[in-house]
Amino acid sequence: MSTKKYNPITPSLRYRITNSYTEITTNIPEKSLIAPIKRSGGRNQKGEMTMRYIGGGHKKRYRIIDFKRNKFDITATVKTIEYDPNRSAFIALVVYKDGEKRYIIAPEGLTVGQEIISGQSVAPEVGNTLPLANMPLGSVIHNIELQPGRGAAICRSAGAFAQLSGKDGKYVNIKLPSGEFRQILGTCLGTIGTVSNSDHSLEVQGKAGANRWKGRRPRTRPVVMNPVDHPMGGGEGRASGGHPRSRKGIPAKGLKTRSKTKASNKHIISRAKKR
Secondary structure, X not given: OOEEEOXXXXXXXXXXXXXXXXXXXXXXXXXXXXEEOOOOOOEOOOOOEOOOOEOOOOOOEEEOEOOOOOOEOOOEEEEEEEOOOOOOOOEEEEEEOOOOEEEEEOEOOOOOOOEEOEOOOOOOOOOOEEEHHHXXXXXXXXXXXXXXXXXXXXXXXXXXOEEEEEEEOOEEEEEOOOOOEEEEEOOOEEEEOOEOOXXXXXXXXXXXXXXXXXXXXXXXXXXXXXXXXXXXXXXXXXXXXXXXXXXXXOEOOOOOOOOOOOHHHHHEEXXXXXX
């Protein structure tokens, strides 16, 4: 992993920091595993703008990712490591012994030609997928299911990982990236390793146009709005806007919005510590 700085031959390049993409091996995706994406531009079915800061951006194709890793006990060989415009992590094209091709989230350290496998009792090596109950304590994992067979739901973004901290009956205890400790069924699958592209957080766009390429339109700050548009708007001169809150008046910092009767509350051992 490495980042790239530029000589300031233009104002936008002075602060721009990008990924060097040294791990990427091809820029041509597998044709059988891409699908079109319908983009709304922030409009609903009537054509009314409902999301103000979405629209434009470069045309993209969706890469169909195998989050379930349910092709058990068949080895797959890594063919390429690729960039995916739809997520922060890199993806890997793997080819199974029977000829089937699938995209997976590429873990850190995965290389072309490496063999990976999913199964109940496979070796806990980088890229292999197995039930959480069968992993050794202290394992660093990603791509974790919350419900068996439903596909990975957590630890899928660049540089993310969780750690297996204990086992308790049919559950295992997991430390999540937020610092939260949580119980997950031991029959849920997880993949060994850390998600690739950990330098993603170090990237600096350098200019507003780079966000426009991603389909993000400029965001108006609430304090410069009028009172009719936002609770933080209005006032004489440059007013602070008062306590930060949403357009509907809900406090923005520190208000707990999680339901106290949510069924999964019993599986949370300890919440994330305040930063």
